[in-house]
Amino acid sequence: MDLIQKYLMKDIDVLLNCIDEAILIVDRDANILKYNETFSRLTDLMGRSLVGMNLKDIVASGILRESAALKSLEVKKKIDMNLTYETGQTATWTYIPVFDERGELVMTVGTGRDMTKLVTLEKKLKISETIISQYEGRNLKMAGDGGQVEIIYSSSVMQQVIRLGWKAAATSSPVLIWGETGVGKEIMAALIHQLSARSAKPFVAINCASIPDELLEAELFGYEEGSFTGAKRSGKKGLLEEAHEGTLFLDEIGELPLKMQSKILRFLQEGNFKKIGGNKMQAVDVRILCATNLTMDQLMNSKHFRQDLFYRLAVIPVFIPPLRDRQEDIPPLILHFIQIFNTKYKTDIKLPAKLMNRLYTYEWPGNVRELKNVIERMAIMYASQELSEEDLELILNINPRQDSSGRSLPAPEPAMPVLPPSLPKAMEQFEEQWIRQAHQMAGSIVGAAKLLGINPSTIHRKLKKGSLRLD
Template identity: 40%
Template sequence: MNRFRFRIRFEDRVGMVRDVAEVVSGHGANILSLEVKPGEMHIQVDQVSPTVLENMLKRVQTIANVLEVTPVEWLPHELAQQRLRAILDTVEEGILVVDARGTVSLCNRKAAEILGLGHSLIGNSLKHLGFPREILTSLGVGRLSQQEILLSTPYGRLRCLVKSQPLVDEEGKPAGAMITFEKMSQVRRLVQSLTQPVMITFEEIIYASQKMAEVVALAKTVAKSDSTILIRGESGTGKELFARAIHMASPRRDNPFVVVNCAAIPDTLLESELFGYANGTFTGALKGGRQGLFEFAHQGTIFLDEIAEIPPYVQAKLLRVLQEGCVRRLGEMLENKVDVRVIAATNRNLEEMVAEGSFREDLFYRLNVIPLYLPPLRERKEDIPALAWHFIQKFNQRLGKNVRSLSEAALRRLYDYDWPGNVRELENVIERAMNLAQGERIEPENIILPEKNLASKSPSGLKRAMEEIERQAVIEALNQGGSVRKAAKILGVSHTTIINKMRRYRISGKTSGQWK
């Protein structure tokens, strides 16, 4: 014997519900649910035999003004609940509906999945589920905007982005709240899908030389692993290009690729940018704190360009990430596990920096697991025709031109130049030539290159003399002031300028021994 549901359609009159209820109860049936609206009634009964049920329905049919008695599969409120459940379960955020005390009365599939508790979420309190105090105190008070929180789940600690919308009763009094939340990893994927720049593959790297063929083959091989890669090469050789191609050839291709130019971020901000910070860590910090770029790159790749420029105290924290896969936000005691592949790049001689003490030896070895060296363009000039033609096609589209070739004399000018700026400089020269070209061919007069003395890598005697004067001025100011900040004040420049000059001229405490 199962529960039975039926619908009664009738001409509305006083006493209709009473008459129906008398018939049902007279047949010994227990009414479990009753829903009434003008001209229609739905009833759910329990514990009757098929014979009793048949007799009861026939008797209901004979009640005055009853038009139709029809079995139904669901009551209206059950259908509404099923539709609501179907809608909630399609949402990719966790949803909890709680009462004014913070007890869960409704949850969707995603909430149970994130918290790892299944349908046992119903009846649990937010406090028991690990939600922080500010979520509890916000119930019925007002809307809580997006806030990052740390939850403890059966899978371990989990960072989530949470929002809260208060619910009120018919009298406008607080009745609880609807809380939505999602994993920060999911938020990162969404942001990455919306903001990710165009990625490239190895097939899009232009080359014709054997040297580059060997580099590309090695990069394709190591892309499949998770080992740290250190890309070395002069400025303009395409280090970021290779980093992007490695990411796209790796199992992490569908996850974030995060680029950090370590030289472009001030030292005072670099640590918080990389590792994040907790709520209230410093004046102006975002409420609830902020994740760092390592956390944002979770399960993806982070590309640390100009790695030689990071200060010593950040080097120590980076070493911790590489060794243990752990990140600690500024102002927090807890460490967060991150799964990030690191690709670093530099055009500086890290071995010399290690010898001088300006770069940690242990960090260098952690970064240099797989070294990848990109040769300068002057060592692979057979790549110039292929690269030049690639740039011609690119700028034809951008500039609305129809250049089809380079004259032999123009190509000879490209061959005869040493390219201190490498591929980036070649691209600029071709763009300039495309703007000057009058017909379908680039002529030698369209190729404008610096004078050879300007293209030389060695500074002139005057330039060397000026650099030595500047270097001595910085050393004297450091000796006189006894600290970097006081030296900056003496010279009338910023603290960052002094630090940059020290790096450029390789000035360390060993240079004078009189300052820290």
């Protein structure tokens, strides 16, 4: 009991120094009564004797910029306050005033918690959120050693795909991108590479279906001098070696021969390989991205694709929906491609609203690739004239769809949109949508009017009437 009394009465400083939080006690006149070592470290006042000094004088002299204790004495009630010190550290202080039996203020006792790490994390989080929000716009551009990657979108479903790509870029795990032909799988792979820590290193792409089986192994793994007839004297680097510290993109992975699947699986498991004709294993640091237009069920249930390789490659599966399932992306894509091909061919394509609606409701079996080709075809065939509905039908049916036997299929019926309450309302909504999209693409009313083939006064008139908002 005597020992406890000793610590409580005589050695309270020892007790205060056992507390991780900063402690400061001042009397009603702002004279410092007690403090602990944590307070000294936090305020960078180690080595100074502060007991008896007046806190007002310390602040006035600039040793401390401000004090929560003085605020507590002023308002005479509990306060919470954040302070940042010259050391760069931030603390959250809580001061509680102490009163005597007559209600007179005696002193205020403060505890301060160092929040520097938390504040730093919050700042980093805000920066990350700002960066992510920049990449979630309708026009996402990334430039790197592999060239510029650009994704045009407006739909929430593509926003989710972009978010998943962003998360995938933060890892080195294999990614399997799947979706129909023409949805932009290689562009997504390039985006993941550009967003990753490997963006300054090579992005090497190979289409597994375009190279004969007997040459694919040499392309991927390379070969040593004299490995086979026709081999270069100096041998050849494979694409895995070319992609060292970067990314290798295997397109049409579902067409990979079984023999090569075994070799790729071994590389994924061990991280090394042998060149053709070589005797030693060679290690490389390569991130693998791959793509297929097969569904996951088709790939998993195929007798021609190893399931163990599928599970190795599909650590992060990314599905890109077909254009018909994300119609909101069609208007900005059309305007984007019109802008590109008007510049490329020095044309001035004009699409009446009726034809815009036809493009919007068309199924686009070839997805974004088909849409791009159609707009380029317009620019080449019709230059600066206004297209008619007959012209559009001719353009859309130049490459008719075929069934599995090669027979032409009829053009698909336009999907029926959800109907507004009346035809005038439908036309008004449609016009507003296209004007807003054009304004976002062009950045000005004059530019939007030029893209849409209308007079700028039309847009100004709608804005004045209040039937259109561009913000």
